[in-house]
Amino acid sequence: MVRAGLQEGILGRAVGNGLIDLQVHDLRDFTTDRHKVVDDTPFGGGPGMVLKAEPMFRAVEHVRDTRGTPDAVLLPSPQGRRFTQAVAGEYSRRAHLVLLCGRYEGVDERVSTALVTEEVSIGDFVLSGGELPALVIVDAVARLVPGVVGDAESVVRDSFTRGLLDHPHYTRPASLRGLDVPAVLLSGHHGEIDRWRRQQALRRTYERRPDLLADEALTDEERQWLAAWTAGERNGAQS
Structure with missing residues (x-):
């Protein structure tokens, strides 16, 4: 076995x-x-x-x-x-x-x-x-032994490596049964793509595994995203 x-x-x-x-x-x-x-x-x-x-x-x-x-x-x-x-x-x-x-x-x-x-x-x-x-x-x-995974960056980006869940992934075709790939991923703007992926990873962790955020060292921008989502939920509950 x-x-x-x-x-x-x-x-x-x-x-x-x-x-x-x-x-x-x-x-x-x-x-x-x-x-x-x-x-x-x-x-x-x-x-x-x-x-x-x-x-x-x-x-x-x-x-x-x-x-x-x-x-x-x-x-x-x-x-x-x-x-x-x-x-x-x-x-x-x-x-x-x-x-x-x-x-x-x-x-x-x-x-x-x-x-x-x-x-x-x-x-x-x-x-x-x-x-x-x-x-x-x-x-x-x-997987963490150098050379075992062909693309070392894929290991770095895996869920939990940063303490966050992984961001969503897409591949061809860009449109399938009415479901489209987010436009930012087709833009070719690597800075915006990286920002979107960080935001999506944080959002997914916030929604699915908030316990992982307790010890996570977030950037100032990521803290702002988190604060905005939390405030939005509070406002929604009050209304």
Whole structure:
């Protein structure tokens, strides 16, 4: 499941070009019984199965012996630190990351205590396992490694990179089923286009994710836009 996700698109090209090195390890390879069992029933009873600690310890020890000590051992978990663009940027500056993927009811707590340096959550919901969150984290982090994305400017303009959502995007044709591309984007005036995009990004964030504006360092012009929208809403409510 994980290998397939790493072979496609930007990630696949980045691996092929030697920009990032991604290794996938199967926990069953680090078991000692003939059935290669990686899970067991929980102590104290209860539903579901728990991933055993021993295979994970051996897997991480194998990585340390063959690849060197990792900068961080991450466990995707709904109990972890919220994964954001800023966290992705932090991880992208580390040379060696290990991600452990849980399953079923989770992993033996001794894994979190002795192996994991940080638990990380991609959202307040529960998935069947850690494979999809791991792929999300790898993709978001890899995009920030220099050279992985062909046009570096597109990374800078992504949502959340500035703390704002991204502005709207359009491509040909200029008119489609009565829906027209904003005239400013066809004007060729790069200064006005940039201003429109900044305004649209701020407006979209204000309307959809106002919580992101709390810590955002806005320009004076952007503060004026925000004040005008807020005043307009107040006036509308009063009328």
